[in-house]
Amino acid sequence: MDQLKQSLLEAPIIEKDGYHYFVHPISDGIPMLEPTLLREIxxxxxxxxxxxxxxxxxxxxxMGIHISTAVSLMTDIPLVVIRKxxxxxxxxxxxxxxxxxxxxEMYINNVDEGDRVLLLDDVLSTGGTMKAVTEALEYIGAEVVDVCAVIKKVGANELDDTDYQVKTLINVDVVDGEVVIEDEHGDG
Incomplete structure (x- = not known):
């Protein structure tokens, strides 16, 4: 079994304001992120x-920074972090x-009209962040070549009604206090 799947199956679930979510090294930095898991991702x-x-x-x-930094290092593609x-x-x-x-509120710097970008994040849940980012990138005039998230929480999200097909590595749900793997190969 791959490490991403195993780590999600072992992830603790917490409830915050009626919202159940898993605590995972990729999405929360807790527990500790092992280099082998990051490398696999x-x-x-x-x-x-x-x-x-x-x-x-x-x-x-x-939480997209550590993943995107590692991808940047492996591909020599520069990294832009959207800041708060x-x-x-x-x-x-x-x-x-x-x-x-x-x-x-978040702020994008160093993306210009005509830039071709990969939007990369840790988790796609409601899609609110990714939709806001894609709209801002369109406003700038950048071309969103691809959109990726490591983990997708199943269910409707705000990108469903857009032209963006988010590629994910694994799709999960939280059922009765446990992570359930819905698609261990993700979308795309």
Whole structure:
């Protein structure tokens, strides 16, 4: 059994404001992220994502950073981190990130019109963050070549009614306090 699947099956479940979610090294940094798990995930992303014409990897802070950094190191594609802090730099674009449990302003710097980007994140759940990011990238005039998430929580999400097909490595659900693997190969 691969490490990603095994680590999800062993993940503890917590409830926050009626929302059940798993605690996992990729999505939470807890428990400790083993290099072998990160390496397995990065290799799978590199194999699955369309990287041929990508100029930049774009990831929202914070939990997409470690995955995207590792992919950047392996592919030599520069990395842009979308931050929750406004810097006021030329070309900075604000977006409103809304998830199942929070709402924040985020800011994109260093993505320009015509850039071809891979949007990469840890988990696709409600799709609120990814939808806001894709809209901001479209506003900038960047081309979103591909959209990837390591883990997808099954169910409807805000990208379902868009032209973006999110590639995932594994699809899961939380049922009766346990992670259930719905598709161990993900989408795409």
């Amino acid at each position: 990065v290799i799978k992303i590199i194999r699955k994502a369309d990287l041929e014409n990508v100029d930049k990897i774009v990831t929202p802070a914070a 802090r406004k810097y006021g730099l030329d070309g900075e674009v604000a977006l409103s990130q809304q998830t199942g449990y929070s709402e924040n």
